[in-house]
Amino acid sequence: MVFFLEGGNVESTMGFQTRRELLLQMVPRYQRASISQKGALLDEIVAITGYARRYAMWLLNHSQEVQPTPQRRRQRTFGPEVQRALFLVWQTANQICTKRLMPYLATHLEALERHGHLHLTDSCRRQLLSMSAATADRLLHGPRMHGQRGLATTRAGTLLKQQISIRTFEQWNETQPGFLEADVVAHCGSHLDGSYLSTLTLTDIATGWTECLPLLSKSAEAVVSALQQAQTFFPFPILGVDTDNGCEFVRRVGAYEIPVKHGRGRE
Numbered sequence: 001m002v003f004f005l006e007g008g009n010v011e012s013t014m015g016f017q018t019r020r021e022l023l024l025q026m027v028p029r030y031q032r033a034s035i036s037q038k039g040a041l042l043d044e045i046v047a048i049t050g051y052a053r054r055y056a057m058w059l060l061n062h063s064q065e066v067q068p069t070p071q072r073r074r075q076r077t078f079g080p081e082v083q084r085a086l087f088l089v090w091q092t093a094n095q096i097c098t099k100r101l102m103p104y105l106a107t108h109l110e111a112l113e114r115h116g117h118l119h120l121t122d123s124c125r126r127q128l129l130s131m132s133a134a135t136a137d138r139l140l141h142g143p144r145m146h147g148q149r150g151l152a153t154t155r156a157g158t159l160l161k162q163q164i165s166i167r168t169f170e171q172w173n174e175t176q177p178g179f180l181e182a183d184v185v186a187h188c189g190s191h192l193d194g195s196y197l198s199t200l201t202l203t204d205i206a207t208g209w210t211e212c213l214p215l216l217s218k219s220a221e222a223v224v225s226a227l228q229q230a231q232t233f234f235p236f237p238i239l240g241v242d243t244d245n246g247c248e249f250v251r252r253v254g255a256y257e258i259p260v261k262h263g264r265g266r267e
Contacts, residue, residue: 019049023059030060078131081124083139085109086131088118090140098136105129177206178239182227184218200226202234205242209234 023045030041045056089108093101101108106129112118120128180202188196198215200223211233213226231238 019051022049023056027060078127078135078139079124081121082127082131085118085120085124085128086136086139087143088112090136090143092117095144098133098140102131102133102136105131175206176239177204177209177236178234179205180238180241181205182241182243184215184223186218200230202227202230202241204234204236 026041026045030038033041042053042056042060045051045060046053049056051059089105089112090096090098090101092112093104093108109118109120109125109128113120183201185199185201186196187198198218200213200215201210202213203210211230213230215222215226227238227241
């Protein structure tokens with residue numbers, strides 16, 4: 001076999017597998033060749049593959065280590081029954097992320113079976129309970145891509161943004177009542193056109209005490225008015241409020257005399 005090459009480097013056009021197959025074909029000739037013949041073969045291989053001379057020599061002397069391993073098709077472990085059950089649990093858990101879902105999977109399965117919404121075989125239950133969060137993510141990839149996504153009405157505010165302290169989810173360690181999480185929920189249905197009502201939801205992080213206040217509009221003035229009204233509803237003083245970075249909070253943060261922290265690590 002004789003190869004002719006006029007300048008250039010064909011490494012960019014020759015695939016990895018093709019170069020490896022060529023080397024394996026040259027190995028018997030290289031092993032039988034004399035020292036001078038090996039030099040000529042190396043020149044030929046370097047010119048064709050574009051490999052460095054030392055690297056090509058190493059490959060020819062270690063042919064058993066560079067043989068392509070046959071690609072085995074990964075067997076499908078989880079069948080349709082497991083996927084349907086996982087999807088149902090994920091739906092009933094309000095489509096939370098799998099890292100939060102999997103630790104409570106056994107509790108969800110028991111509740112769904114007790115109320116007759118799910119009937120599992122022993123094999124299916126074992127597979128579900130042994131499943132990792134990463135595997136659950138892969139199985140739920142299709143439903144997530146094709147499912148209906150929620151609508152976001154939050155518009156980031158910029159005024160005073162640098163003056164507002166930010167903390168992440170890991171810093172939510174309050175044990176003293178009075179530190180609230182605040183969210184504005186829009187009752188807009190499947191589209192954002194026209195007028196719609198909203199609800200300011202305030203939840204105390206330590207106790208879980210929750211108050212919901214109606215908003216005729218998602219304006220900064222309406223939110224501040226609702227926060228002031230909420231002070232009369234909670235059985236303890238409001239010490240701080242965690243919000244997102246929506247303009248209805250940022251624009252009027254100075255109008256309310258309680259500490260307001262933005263971010264929560266999710267914006």
